[in-house]
Amino acid sequence: MRQASHSDCHRPAGGLETGFRKRQGAATTTEGLLRDDRTIYVVENDPERSLVKTLVVIGPSGCGKTTIGTRAAEIAGVPFFEGDAYHSEAAVEKMSEGGALTNEERLPWIARIGKAIAAEAPDKAVLACSALNLTIRAALRTALPGEIGFVLLDVPPEELRRRLTQRQHHFAGAAMLESQIAAMDKMTDVDRVDGTKPPKAVAKRVARLVDDL
């Protein structure tokens, strides 16, 4: 297995097109059609690109997506993508003030992530991305049409709160936590790993899921 180096953490170069738009009417065969309440969204799906296999490390702020995703990617020898690096400035500003994103605000972000992974990952990737509800996981499945797995790092709210109160230099603080927990669905379509265990142990379990993709 190749060892992942620091440069394997992928961040956007800038200028990526979103590949996302709101529309009415039917989707073509190269598009994924997503419905969220009364709105229809389209995340474009480019049939020409390689089918990267992606393990998405998911869960609310503070559950350990970045910490565990980075280590798991290193163990598995695949590049790591930091989902938070693909937010728009407006989204970061909103979250810095404790505001919660809507699905409509999240979808262009997901499209940017999908394009980056499709363009930059050779065959497999680990992605850190909250993916709190089915609409967003469906968008990821559409934006990344290769095999995709989701693993939730299970951490109780009081531990999340403790971690976020201590974490520094990040736009998402404890103020966002309640809205994140409220936005989470039952997550019946994902794997779960106990995220309260030491990072090394959690990362090993997640790396095994990357190998199994």
Ligand SMILES: Nc1ncnc2c1ncn2[C@@H]1O[C@H](COP(=O)(O)OP(=O)(O)O)[C@@H](O)[C@H]1O
């Ligand atoms: N398994 C763990 N045990 C204890 N602390 C952890 C664990 N995983 C992450 N942390 C700590 O919790 C905080 C949030 O982790 P981070 O990876 O930034 O979470 P997320 O990316 O999900 O927001 C960080 O300070 C990190 O060091």
Ligand SMILES: O=C(O)[C@H](O)[C@@H](O)[C@H](O)[C@H](O)COP(=O)(O)O
């Ligand atoms: O790592 C974190 O602290 C969080 O995940 C945080 O960065 C934020 O929650 C999402 O990137 C925004 O998206 P959601 O509103 O979908 O969680």
